[in-house]
Amino acid sequence: MVNRIGSQMDQYLVASDFLKNIVENGNTLDDQTYSSLCSLLQDDAHVIEAFELAKSGTVSQVYPLEGNEEAIGLDMLTHPERKKEAQLAKETGQYTIAGPFELVQGGTGVLLFDPVYTKASDGNKQFWGFSLLVLNWDKFIEKLNLDSLETAGYHYQVWKHNMSTDEDVAITQCNDVNLEFALEVACDVPNDTWYVEISPHNGWISNLILWGYFFFASALAALVSFGYWQFEQQRYKDMVYAKKRLCFCPHCDRRHWNRNEPGLPLNCHSLLPQKNRSHLCVISRQRLKKQISKADVSFWQKTMI
Numbered sequence: 001m002v003n004r005i006g007s008q009m010d011q012y013l014v015a016s017d018f019l020k021n022i023v024e025n026g027n028t029l030d031d032q033t034y035s036s037l038c039s040l041l042q043d044d045a046h047v048i049e050a051f052e053l054a055k056s057g058t059v060s061q062v063y064p065l066e067g068n069e070e071a072i073g074l075d076m077l078t079h080p081e082r083k084k085e086a087q088l089a090k091e092t093g094q095y096t097i098a099g100p101f102e103l104v105q106g107g108t109g110v111l112l113f114d115p116v117y118t119k120a121s122d123g124n125k126q127f128w129g130f131s132l133l134v135l136n137w138d139k140f141i142e143k144l145n146l147d148s149l150e151t152a153g154y155h156y157q158v159w160k161h162n163m164s165t166d167e168d169v170a171i172t173q174c175n176d177v178n179l180e181f182a183l184e185v186a187c188d189v190p191n192d193t194w195y196v197e198i199s200p201h202n203g204w205i206s207n208l209i210l211w212g213y214f215f216f217a218s219a220l221a222a223l224v225s226f227g228y229w230q231f232e233q234q235r236y237k238d239m240v241y242a243k244k245r246l247c248f249c250p251h252c253d254r255r256h257w258n259r260n261e262p263g264l265p266l267n268c269h270s271l272l273p274q275k276n277r278s279h280l281c282v283i284s285r286q287r288l289k290k291q292i293s294k295a296d297v298s299f300w301q302k303t304m305i
Contacts, residue, residue: 004144005158005187005194009112012048012133013095015041016114019051020131023116029053031061038063047139049109052132057086059132068134070104076130082111084163085191089113090127094190098164100137100171108137141172150174155182155199160192 018041022029029037038051050068053061057077062068076086085098092115099110112133117125149156157173171194182199 005196006189008140008143009097009189012043012112012135013114015043015048015051016095016112016131016133019053020114020116023053023128023131024118026118029061034061035063035065045139045143047136047143048133049107049136050105050134052134053129054132055129056127057090057129060129068105070106071134074104076111076113076132081164085111086113086130088163088191089115089130092191093117096191097189103134105134110135110137110140146172146174149198153200155179157182157197158187158194159197160194163192 019029019034019037022037034051034053041051042048050071051063052059052068052071054074054076057075059071059074059076062071065072074082076082077090079086081101082098085096089096095112095114097110097112100108101110103109112135114131114133116128116131118128120126146156146158155174155176155178157177157179158171159168159173160171161167162169179197179199182197185196185198187194187196
């Protein structure tokens, strides 16, 4: 939608630039020539409600004249509702949009100020005035086809900061505005910024997706809980098994790992050669390790407490 606003503005600016270039090249447009050119530039939908030339900022020529007589002689640089945008266009050399507001000739519209500069006798640029377009606001909005957003299930609002009143004003909006959790996008136009806010009727995430996320999270939590329970159960079984296997040797009064089946008496003598079994209790720990095979030593180190 932001691109649509920009391209629509550029489309009408072509007509204004055509008249601007004629004046900047030093040509003088009489009323008849000006009316003939404007009639050729008129768009089919009549979004452009009037063409105006404002020499030194004061409107001097209008097409069509009928219905727009009140605009003749209007000084854009001093008019309370036009002067800020007009002065900004003059100083920056960029076209500037003013409005929407009530037009002196009646109805609601926006003004597109396109500053015109000519060469002075010393070769420097000098301000000549404005090539102005009066856009019918309702037709302009209709061409943007914003109603399709509402049909598609979106709330929307386009707003800007009014330089004349220093307030934020809605340029256009849907019938039932509800912009909770709205997405805001800035649309840059020369010397101004329009803001487009849009929000789906049912929010950005549908209830179906929310329920899907809920069930997925619940299943994941259940799976993790079950895995942890299984781990703790196995850990408990290992502890019980270990307690059954760890016994005190009656010969050396030390706790050893019972390699026999649970319930059978501990017989750590079987770890030693036959000739040394009777001397188990007097054999030092270091000597005992030397007499046990390497595999048994490793097992003894891991299990002995």
